[in-house]
Amino acid sequence: MTDVLVLVHSVHGNTLALAREIARGVESVDGAAARLRGVPPITSALDPKPAEWPDDGPALVENRDLAECGGLILGSPTRFGNMASAVKHFLDGTASEWFSGTLAGKPAGVFTSTSSLHGGQESTLLSMMIPLLHHGMVLVGLPYTEPALTSTSSGGTPYGASHWSGPDSDRPLTDDETKLARVLGKRVAGLAVKL
Template sequence: MGEILVLYYSRFGATARLAELICRGVEEVDGMAARLRTVPPVSAACEASMPAVPESGPPYAELADLEACDGLILGSPTRFANMAAPLKYFIDGTSGLWLKGTLSGKPAAAFTSTASLHGGQETTLITMLLPLLHHGMLLTGLPYTEPALNNTRTGGTPYGASHVAGARSDQPVSDDERTLCLALGRRVAQLALELKRGRA
């Protein structure tokens, strides 16, 4: 059984909803499973610390999750057209894996949510993909052979799945956004499966 790590940060729940849909897409591929992980928030207060286990939701990610995965899908809300600091902080701590080439040759993708339609979705996705290029990962997005990419009037980009959550993060995931999340999960899982078979 292969495994795709779906790793995200979500403050108000919109990005978490996308992560769950992407996991469903991963698990639609026979022989593949999703491992859902999050990262803790960061604090400017030096004495602040988080419990080792979150109060709710998936466990916090560890480097071992990255070592074990056959593919990676990163998710973050937009922060001034960039990934959120907690996810960046975690990724910045992966240099040991980079030195060993642990993620090299594995498929990867990204997803995001924004408050508004033009809130920096594509640039946020690109900021998440750049460190994965340094890791030697094989990046994939969403091709226009996915009809929902042409039909969407909400989120969805060729750089990855996305969602327009609204100013209060209370907008439901649209049908097209849902379709593209599932497609992204399936796409990465299928690529990982084919790569595993090629190495067997």
């Protein structure tokens, strides 16, 4: 069985909802299993308990999850057109994996959610791709042969799955967003099994 690590940081639960759909896509591939994990929120010495992490969220990621996975799908909410600082902080701490080539040659995908429709979905996805390329990962996107990519009126890009959560972060995933999230999971898992 090939594990695909679906690694997410989520504050309001929207990026986590997308991660769960991606995990369903991974699980639809014979020989693949989704390992859903969370990126720890950044805390201070004054308040070491992660206040942002939801009680119903997945277990927090450990470095062994990176070593044991056959593929990685990384998700973050958008922060000013970029990944959240918690995700960047986590990635900055993966130098030993970079030196050892732990992730080199493994397939990877990215996903995000935004509160505004034009809040930087694509630039956030691209920002998450850069460190994955430095790790030597093989990036997987969403091709335009997926009908939902041309019919969506909210989230979904060729760079990865995305969700428009609305100004109050209360919009549920649309059918197109759900389909594209599952397709991303299936594409990464399919490659992970083959590799």
